[in-house]
Amino acid sequence: MALCAAIFDKKDILVFIKIKEKGINSETSTEISRFLYNSFDIILDKINYPGAKATQDLYIGSLLINSSFRSFGYLTNTNTKFLLVTDVENNLLKDHEIRLFF
Template sequence: MVHTSLDVVDEKISAMGKALVDQRELYLGLLYPTEDYKVYGYVTNSKVKFVMVVDSSNTALRDNEIRSMFRKLHNSYTDVMCNPFYNPGDRIQSRAFDNMVTSMMIQVC
């Protein structure tokens, strides 16, 4: 399901490149709905892709809340990448990043 969603991300990115779409809009929206799950996507300016899988039965989450969660994740990810002691490509071992992701997951559940 996530692999299929990544194909949709690539299609949307290539469509953005062809059309004059606002490049500041990084949220890709709903990528792949199934009976059990909804998959949302987000891509950074540096082409890092975030994919979020949410239970379809969770009707409390609206599109703007998903967008907000991706922005928080992106900001936290940027903080990790800006750490001079972090080597790109290494596993992220940041307590602040882990806490932020955990708090987002608790909100969704």
């Protein structure tokens, strides 16, 4: 299940964030926000240092996984970045289903 969705503009400014409210306490909300910004750092690294596997695919895929959360990223052709944070226990969402979401 998606816990958080965020959009960063081309200047890397957060323009939208929505964290699931039902069943989430303030401590977990803070953990999700921290995880989101860690994932955003990874997306910036993948954009700025693409390495040998530079590709035209805008779907970046799985960015970061820990014991509680998993994040996915998408980059538009205008450099807008979409991030989605899900709970790691949800095995229903597969990578190709997340790709369809973006």
